Amino acid sequence: MASEPDPERLRALEQRLTELKGKPKQDSTSVAKGLSHGELAWRMVIELATGIVVGTGIGYALDKLFGTLPIFLVIFCLLGFVAGVRVLMGTAKEVSEKRVAQATKDDLAAKAAGDEGN
Template identity: 40%
Template structure:
């Protein structure tokens, strides 16, 4: 065995890894699609959770105070607004992690104050 044998083996291994990574382009696309589906479901769940929590609080207060259905309607609208606000915050968070912003690779803008 020569002194260069480990270096040659390492080079051959790196070539094999590079070739294997070249064949993974199709699986990366399906993983990206799966990730987008997860983000979409997360946003739907946040909206529905806001509506559900608002409905529950409103219904409970209406049952206690006997003001049916006024507080339920009010809290459903408040829950919807909270769900939309949470969805927008999640969308902004996902956008910052996927696309680097003007602030650099971490996606933070200089205006954020962080």
């Protein structure tokens, strides 16, 4: 036959469950401004593609205006690519800085909570 459950262990388990239910759940997939990794990736792809499309459009318009079809198209397409990469790198830097700031904030909060417990 099974033995009777230990009342102290049950109380400790109930207390632990109550503590865990009270803590808010952290979303580990959140990156910056509430964006998930997929949303951030799409944002970066769109930034790069937009730079290329805008540069190509400007180059094509200038070529049509001056009657020199391939020259400005190629130049502004490459400039659009460079602009897109610069914007993409700026976004990556922004996200990285926000992650570091959040990690620092979490570490300080954990240390403060640890100091209060002593």
